[in-house]
Amino acid sequence: MNKAEHNLPLHDNHSHSQIARRVPLYAHVLELGCGVGNMSKLLKEHCEATIIGVDSDPRTAWQASCFCDYVFTQDLDDPHSLDALEFEKFDAITLVDVLEHLKDPVGLLQRLKPLLLDEGQLLLSVPNVAHASVRLELLGGNFQYENSGILDTTHLKFFTANSLQALLQEAGYAVQVLEYTWHDLADTVISEGLQAAGLPVTPEALAAFHTPEAMAYQFIVVAQPVQESARESASLPLKPLQSSQDTWAGLQSDLAQARQELANMQAELQRVYATRSWQVLRRGASAWRDIQSRFTAD
Secondary structure, eight states, X not given: OOOOOOOOSSOSSSHHHHHHTTSOTTOEEEEESOTTSHHHXXXXXXXXXXXXXXXXOHHHHHHHTTTSSEEEEOXXXXXXXXXXXXXXXXXXXXXXTOGGGOSOHHHHHHHHGGGEEEEEEEEEEEEBTTSHHHHHHXXXXXXXXXXXXXXXXXXXXXXXXXXXXXXXXXXXXXXXXXXXXXXXXXXXXHHHHHHHTXXXXXXXXXXXXXXXXXXXXXXXXXXXXXXXXXXXXXXXXXXXXXXXXXXXXXXXXXXXXXXXXXXXXXXXXXXXXXXXXXXXXXXXXXXXXXXXHHHHHO
């Protein structure tokens, strides 16, 4: 099933963009955890997908109905959730930052297998608990929950690259693609964390916080169901992400272009300042200020 290339409004270092570009045009999509419909909107506008959205919160799910063809609310931990879809078949099932909120992610994943077409794919993202920021916290003896991010207070499960693949394998899936969005910490931040923990700041220590496993902020996974006989499969290693490098190169290019445009504008201003008309205007403005100051003084 060929994937179409879309001009997505998000940069490559974003889970929504990474997943949406893997959805075929005109696909029939089951979006679990549709929320207010941000991902639904992307799939509808750029993949022309037909979307069934599911969310646990009725206060937000109704907003997704603007972009989904049908939306309903269910608790995905309920073993009978999705029973109403037993006769549906999907090209893609998406779980964008969903598994970490569940008590029984394996149970849900197993219930999804009959809902996929033979060539259908499971597309998901989860945060990486082995990110460099969490590693630094642990070195300092901290594991502080937050209102958002990797240590969100609503997260019930935490995943590394290996544990995520083990979970999918247990549920009966083969991981075909393992990539990630990235957030690299500055060496100054890492150094401060190491020093606070009483550890030496060495090139080797700094390098350990810049590996793919430490830079990865969210894992992006493409998986398909496998037969019982093919359940044993080797874990995929995390590799330096080409799209991450492309994103960084694009940011550098944009910065260079912005600097050039600024230099051009500054040069143009200098040419304007050097003209006779500008000098006459400046002398006129100066004379007007002198006149105003005299009247004010009187």
